[in-house]
Amino acid sequence: MNITIQEAKNYINQEVTIGAWLTNKRSSGKISFLQLRDGTGFMQGVVVKSEVDEETFNRAKEITQESSLYITGTITEDNRSDLGYEMQVKSFEVIHEAHDYPITPKNHGTEFLMDHRHLWLRSKKQHAVMKIRNEIIKATYEFFNQLSFTKIDPPILTASAPEGTSELFHTKYFDQDAFLSQSGQLYLEAAAMAYGRVFSFGPTFRAEKSKTRRHLIEFWMIEGEMAFCEHDVSLEIQEQYVSHVVKSVLENCQLELKALDRDTTKLEKVSSPFPRITYDDAIEFLKEEGFNDIEWGEDFGAPHETAIASHYDLPVFITNYPTKIKPFYMQPNPTNEDTVLCADLIAPEGYGEIIGGSERINDLDLLEQRIDEYQLDRESYNYYLDLRRYGSVPHSGFGLGLERTVAWIAGVEHVRETAPFPRLLNRLYP
CATH class of the missing domain: 2.40.50.140 (Nucleic acid-binding proteins)
Incomplete structure (x- = not known):
């Protein structure tokens, strides 16, 4: 048999x-x-x-x-x-019968292993990471299907970008300019106006020249978008989603977690609700922790996020960032119009931001104003403006970076091990 x-x-x-x-x-x-x-x-x-x-x-x-x-x-x-x-x-x-297999049972340098990624995937620890990745994907579909989300597949080739074109890969689409997608969000907003609750899972691309352990050039995003949904409700769904995924890995990947020597004690504590801290309070906290160089209006770097996260046992939401450092589509905060209704979810143990989300602007005049302020081509966003012309409603959404989430849950230091064939600044092979 x-x-x-x-x-x-x-x-x-x-x-x-x-x-x-x-x-x-x-x-x-x-x-x-x-x-x-x-x-x-x-x-x-x-x-x-x-x-x-x-x-x-x-x-x-x-x-x-x-x-x-x-x-x-x-x-x-x-x-x-x-x-x-x-x-x-x-x-x-x-x-x-194989001969002279290059990855022998001894220590090899990272570059050597990355050059042989097609073979490195066979090792026990890499196998465990991919199995955990697979479990997260499976749990994602379970979660969204249970909440009656409809899966929508946004295009990878786009004519415009949700966050500007400075970090996009440019290509030619016959006789037009096109870009590799950095997010499916704008298309999901359109789909949410048709189906209410939608999600997507697909590759995204950032032409960001970064070599940190948190960055990939090509990565996979899980994005959710919800009509008739304000910011606080979106945060609740995000924390329920992350809690569901962690629970699923703990229940179904014990052998894999053990193979990776993962300390699961912190993962076992992950359940909603998650703590929340405003950007203003985060700035004050960081100054108290000795980060005297950070000023209001600046975005947080990895050391700042790690310092904030280390103060909590659970993932933590940082809410209400300054308007000027966030994309054009975010809804103003009614209690402070210098900030927007948004949140980044920071994972514990130094893994950084795993979710970014916000309530979206639903007023046509304000969105047109923002597009002009950000010096974007209004014609390219005409379909996006249509969503505010024809039955606009409050709506919110978020995007989770799969590889960073895998790195956190699996306890892997570098995201390059969380993608089967990672694309890095200086790596396009194999």
Whole structure:
């Protein structure tokens, strides 16, 4: 019977066959231990000399790293294993014998591993990160579907940008100028006026020349947009969403979290409501913490966000940023028109902003004024203005950066390990 490693727990004391790759091996006299993987998990195969023929035992000692096999044996319980079971090998067939696999069981430099990303993905820790990423995506669909959001796919090629064109990739669209999308938000706003609650999940691009551990050139965004929704309600949905995702990973990715040596004690505390601090209060707090160089009206950098987040056990919302450092579409704060109704959600443990969101301007005259103030081409945003001409309503939305969220939940230091094939400032290969 052919099964996967993930299914092996259902076949205790039964003989099965698994298609797998050899990640490593070791011998102890009359026993060989084969470390196997098949994409669904990792498992040990034990080859005992007295229980197999001589050729099989000798072949087990000779087989090379990353060779592919059909391996047959009996699944047995093993409390020493993370999985709780292993295979007592009876025979195996080599499908392909690999030679000189470049990523050996030793330390390699990051650049070497990134050059071999297509192979590095096979390692146990990288496998765990991608499994956690997959769980976050699965939990995202569950959450939005439970709240009756409709998934809408915005275009990747656009004629305009929600936040200006200074950090966009320019291309030609036949005889027109076009840009790779930095957000699907403007299109989701249009969709929200048709379907009420909508979300998207897709790639976005920023031509920002940054090399920090928090930045990628291409990254995936999960964006939600809601009609008849004011800012406070949007914040509640955001914290419920993040809480749902964290809970799902804790419930379904224990093996992966353990493989990454992730301390889950802080994750276990994550549940709504989250603390909130205004931008004004954040400035005052930072000055008290010794950040005397920060002035009102400036955006926060990584050290500032980390200092604020370290004051809380949970993700924290920083609300009501100055109008001048935020995009044109954000609704003014009625109690202070120098600020807008917006919030950034800062993850604990130094992982920075994972969500940005706001209430959107719903007044046509004010939006036209903002477009002019930001020196944007009004004709390019005519469809966006139509949303205020024909049945405008209060509406709010947000965008979550998937890779930063994976980095935080998985406890990975650099976002380059949270994308299967990351695009960095100086990396377009593989």
